[in-house]
Amino acid sequence: MDVDVGDGLTVVTGVSGSGKTSLVFDTMYHEARRRFLDVFSTGSQGARLAPANVQSITGIGPAIAVGQNLLNRNPFSTLATASGLHPFLRLLYARFGTRHCPSCGTGLSVLAEDEMVDRLLSLARRDQIRVFASLVRRGKGSHRTLLGLLSDQFGPESVLVDGAPWNRRELEPTEPHDVEVEIARLKDKTSAREVREAVQAAAALGANAVKACMTQNEVTLSRVKACVECGTWFGDVEPVHFHTSCPHCKGSGCKHCASTGLHPNAASVRWEGLRLTELLALSVDEVYELSRNADLPSTAARLRSEIERRLEALVTVGLGYVQLNRPSPTLSRGES
Numbered sequence: 001m002d003v004d005v006g007d008g009l010t011v012v013t014g015v016s017g018s019g020k021t022s023l024v025f026d027t028m029y030h031e032a033r034r035r036f037l038d039v040f041s042t043g044s045q046g047a048r049l050a051p052a053n054v055q056s057i058t059g060i061g062p063a064i065a066v067g068q069n070l071l072n073r074n075p076f077s078t079l080a081t082a083s084g085l086h087p088f089l090r091l092l093y094a095r096f097g098t099r100h101c102p103s104c105g106t107g108l109s110v111l112a113e114d115e116m117v118d119r120l121l122s123l124a125r126r127d128q129i130r131v132f133a134s135l136v137r138r139g140k141g142s143h144r145t146l147l148g149l150l151s152d153q154f155g156p157e158s159v160l161v162d163g164a165p166w167n168r169r170e171l172e173p174t175e176p177h178d179v180e181v182e183i184a185r186l187k188d189k190t191s192a193r194e195v196r197e198a199v200q201a202a203a204a205l206g207a208n209a210v211k212a213c214m215t216q217n218e219v220t221l222s223r224v225k226a227c228v229e230c231g232t233w234f235g236d237v238e239p240v241h242f243h244t245s246c247p248h249c250k251g252s253g254c255k256h257c258a259s260t261g262l263h264p265n266a267a268s269v270r271w272e273g274l275r276l277t278e279l280l281a282l283s284v285d286e287v288y289e290l291s292r293n294a295d296l297p298s299t300a301a302r303l304r305s306e307i308e309r310r311l312e313a314l315v316t317v318g319l320g321y322v323q324l325n326r327p328s329p330t331l332s333r334g335e336s
Contacts, residue, residue, distance in 0.1 A: 025065060027052045032063035077328035080280055083314060085324065088307045090242040093276050096300050097269035098219070099234055101227035107270070108209070108228065109221050116210070116221045117195045118297040123212055123219065124186040124195070126295065131186060132160070132211045133202035134228055136179035142171045143179055150181045158182040181205070186212075234268075241266040242276050277325075284311055285320035 003023070012020050031052040041048060080086040098107045111119060123129050135150075136143060147166060150159045159166040160180040171177055183205075184198035202210045209222035225234040241263040245251035253259035257267040260277045267275060272294055279287060288311040296304055314320065319335060328336070 027054060028057070028060065029063050029065045031057050032060050033065075035060070036062045073329050075327060075329060078280070078324065079284075079314075079319070079322055079326045079328070079331070080324040082328050083310055085307065085310050086243070087239070088303060088310070089276065089279065090239040092300070092303055092307065093242055093266070093269050093271050094237055094239045095303075096296060097237075097271040099225075099237065100268050100270060101230060101232050101234075102264065102268055103232045104227060104230045106227050106229040107220060108234070109219065110225050110234070111221055111223070113196070113199055113203075113223070115297060115299065116199050116223075117192060118299060119219075119221060120186060120195045120199070120210075120212060121190070121192060122295055122297050123214065124190050125188055127214045127216075128185065128187045130182055130213045131184040131198050131202075132180045132213065133183050133205050133207035134178070134180050134209060134211060135205060135207055136177060137228060137231075138176040138178065140174060140176050142173040143177060144170070146179060147171075150179075154181050154183070180211070183210070235265050237265045237269060242269075280325040281323060283321055283323050284314045287311060287324060288315055288320070 005028075012024055014020050030049070031054070034049040034051060037049065078086075080089065098109050100107050109119070120129070120131065135146065147159060147161070151166070151168075156166060156168060158181055160178075160182070161171065162178050183201050184194070186195060186198070199210065203223070208224045208226070209220050209228045211228075212219045212221065220228055222228060225236070226232065227234070244263040244266070246254070246257035246261055246263055246267070248254055248256040248264070249261065251261040253261045256264050258275070260267045260275055262275075262277065269275070271279065272290055274282075279290075282290070288308065291304065291308050291311065294304075314322075322331075322335065
């Protein structure tokens with residue numbers, strides 16, 4: 001067989017087994033590399049490559065080969081891990097996710113005062129919010145003294161009993177009651193000083209958490225790792241928990257991890273309403289859009305930038321349709 005390869009781009013095509021790799025890699029590139037190395041050879045026969053199995057090759061120069069076997073065959077590797085996204089997503093969930101009580105399901109974000117102020121400001125830019133301090137949760141008693149003090153300081157219309165405005169009636173002392181007070185109304189032009197004063201007012205009343213009520217939903221921000229509804233204490237959650245199998249089911253999914261296979265501490269965290277396993281089941285395009293529109297405080301700016309930069313790169317090369325949890329061995333060579 002005689003082959004002429006002219007100047008410019010040459011594409012070698014053919015059915016599987018027709019000899020494309022043998023011609024391009026095992027013959028042309030091999031001989032080009034052999035001749036290039038011979039220029040720098042010191043005369044040692046052991047360091048020389050065997051000539052290609054051809055009668056003659058003329059006009060060939062130094063060549064570079066890009067290997068075609070680029071696939072990661074590790075069954076535990078996914079698009080998220082291969083692209084470097086997974087560590088940043090673990091950090092996102094550990095630091096800015098919303099924890100949910102394993103006993104009653106109540107959502108809770110555990111934040112320092114500065115983070116709480118920043119989060120409330122961020123929420124206020126999107127919607128007008130009412131901020132409540134929860135003072136009594138399922139506590140029996142008439143709470144007469146407390147209700148009187150709250151009514152004098154904040155006005156009776158700001159006091160909620162069992163989720164409804166207090167009508168100044170005596171409470172049944174043998175029944176459990178919830179008592180909350182509205183401490184602020186925040187909107188787009190609210191200053192950081194006003195928000196901080198509201199957070200500090202809640203702390204002065206002895207409240208460990210504030211509840212931000214918006215048009216469509218509500219968010220509870222807390223200083224302590226305890227459920228504001230039932231008092232269940234939360235353990236610490238770290239990025240490593242999102243890369244650790246559940247000790248109860250060994251990663252197969254049972255009730256302790258909500259069938260996710262993750263460590264229970266990680267399984268209790270949601271971001272934008274999604275557990276990490278649910279987020280990874282989305283396509284690159286979907287996660288990119290979610291990240292761009294997500295409600296994140298200014299302290300997450302660097303993390304958001306790192307995540308979006310990687311997502312944007314995947315979108316740019318045409319992989320927006322691929323799910324983040326897609327195993328690397330299932331990717332085509334082009335995708336890989």
